[in-house]
Amino acid sequence: MTLTKEFLKGLYxxxxxxxxxxxxxxxxxxxxxxxxxxxxxxxxxxVLLSSNIVVSLIRKAVPGKIRxxxxxxxxATFVTIVEMVMxxxxxxxxxxxxxxxxxxxxxxxxxGRAEAFASKNSxxxxxxxxxxxxxxxxxxxxxxxxxxxxxxNGTWLGIPVLGESFNPITIFILSPGAFLTIGxxxxxxxxxxxxxxxxx
Amino acid sequence: MDFQSLFVIxxxxxxxxxxxxxxxxxxxxxxxxxxxxxxxxxxxxxxIFVMSMASVVTWSIYTFFLAPTQANVLYLIFxxxxxxxxxxxxxxxxxxxxxxxxxxQFVEMVIQKLSPGLYRSLGIYLPLITxxxxxxxxxxxxxxxxxxxxxxxxxxxxxGVGFTLAxxxxxxxxxxLELANVPKAMKGAPIAFIMAGLMSLAFFGFAGLKLG
Numbered sequence: 001m002t003l004t005k006e007f008l009k010g011l012y013x014x015x016x017x018x019x020x021x022x023x024x025x026x027x028x029x030x031x032x033x034x035x036x037x038x039x040x041x042x043x044x045x046x047v048l049l050s051s052n053i054v055v056s057l058i059r060k061a062v063p064g065k066i067r068x069x070x071x072x073x074x075x076a077t078f079v080t081i082v083e084m085v086m087x088x089x090x091x092x093x094x095x096x097x098x099x100x101x102x103x104x105x106x107x108x109x110x111x112g113r114a115e116a117f118a119s120k121n122s123x124x125x126x127x128x129x130x131x132x133x134x135x136x137x138x139x140x141x142x143x144x145x146x147x148x149x150x151x152x153n154g155t156w157l158g159i160p161v162l163g164e165s166f167n168p169i170t171i172f173i174l175s176p177g178a179f180l181t182i183g184x185x186x187x188x189x190x191x192x193x194x195x196x197x198x199x200x
Numbered sequence: 201m202d203f204q205s206l207f208v209i210x211x212x213x214x215x216x217x218x219x220x221x222x223x224x225x226x227x228x229x230x231x232x233x234x235x236x237x238x239x240x241x242x243x244x245x246x247x248i249f250v251m252s253m254a255s256v257v258t259w260s261i262y263t264f265f266l267a268p269t270q271a272n273v274l275y276l277i278f279x280x281x282x283x284x285x286x287x288x289x290x291x292x293x294x295x296x297x298x299x300x301x302x303x304x305q306f307v308e309m310v311i312q313k314l315s316p317g318l319y320r321s322l323g324i325y326l327p328l329i330t331x332x333x334x335x336x337x338x339x340x341x342x343x344x345x346x347x348x349x350x351x352x353x354x355x356x357x358x359x360g361v362g363f364t365l366a367x368x369x370x371x372x373x374x375x376x377l378e379l380a381n382v383p384k385a386m387k388g389a390p391i392a393f394i395m396a397g398l399m400s401l402a403f404f405g406f407a408g409l410k411l412g
Binding site: 024068072079080083102105182184186 | 221222223224225226227228231290291292293294297298301332333336337340341344383384385386389390391392393394396397398400401404
């Protein structure tokens with residue numbers, strides 16, 4: 001696989017949220033506003049990229065049998081760093097994301113990429129993979145949050161977009177809205193993909 | 201023992217803030233293992249068991265090793281009870297996930313030894329639970345709500361029951377859905393999410409309960 005493809009696959013073809021459907025808990029819980037989505041997306045991107053680099057660096061030194069606990073420690077260390085940085089520099093964001101920052105540690109994408117990619121590939125390829133997958137995850141979160149924030153609150157990134165007369169559909173920023181939005185979006189991407197394949 | 205507060209916690213954990221439908225924890229097994237009723241029940245039982253155990257163990261670790269209190273074991277041993285107790289709470293995430301991963305392995309070995317029948321029905325689900333965010337989620341939630349030991353145990357158990365309830369309801373619905381005529385693009389996960397949305401809407405009704 002060429003290096004560009006390594007990077008691009010995370011954005012659409014193997015998008016962690018819409019195609020692989022991994023790590024959905026934070027996607028559903030923190031996509032209530034675009035602001036939260038950007039915060040959560042960048043935190044996950046940072047952890048994914050750093051853990052991919054470290055796992056790839058130590059891949060030859062770690063015995064196969066204990067690789068999963070080692071990967072988990074690596075990931076948990078970076079999550080702790082993110083937690084402390086968030087609490088120190090962005091207290092408001094840290095408060096609204098709550099426990100979901102700590103829960104990045106059990107996000108299946110990160111352990112999944114460590115196990116399936118970084119532990120078998122060179123550092124440079126792992127960086128590209130981490131960047132692509134992390135950006136794909138953040139992008140998917142922003143798309144979901146865009147729908148939810150505009151419909152549920154009438155704003156985008158805090159800026160009113162639908163005018164005074166719009167009556168917000170509050171259900172979209174509550175829990176049922178998250179399930180409905182992601183269900184329809186995955187359905188849309190399935191349909192889009194089947195159309196694309198049929199056109200080939 | 202205050203039974204009323206335990207009752208309020210139980211109802212809260214099962215219905216009002218259901219782990220799957222309102223807190224969004226444990227979505228992966230909820231969508232992944234809800235295709236058949238049998239496997240949904242097996243997964244649910246394994247989750248109840250591990251969540252109760254994890255609540256008890258992580259509560260003890262937090263209270264006796266991490267929290268800056270006079271009862272902190274590390275403070276009593278290494279500082280001989282002088283000076284101010286160290287605040288190790290930033291080690292919460294890393295210590296909890298290690299403990300949970302070890303606990304799941306340990307539980308798996310014990311069940312395999314003691315009850316081969318139970319192992320055959322739960323066995324394949326146990327390794328999946330380590331990366332189930334519901335387990336780490338309930339541990340962190342117990343700490344954030346500053347629950348006591350018994351309250352943590354009850355919250356862990358009842359949250360597991362709430363998870364199982366949502367999972368089993370979903371599995372029952374999906375077995376029926378096999379017969380329905382769903383548009384091709386919506387088959388599988390998308391329609392499951394929409395059903396989860398409707399269930400979540402129904403569970404929203406419980407939010408009006410006034411307890412305590």
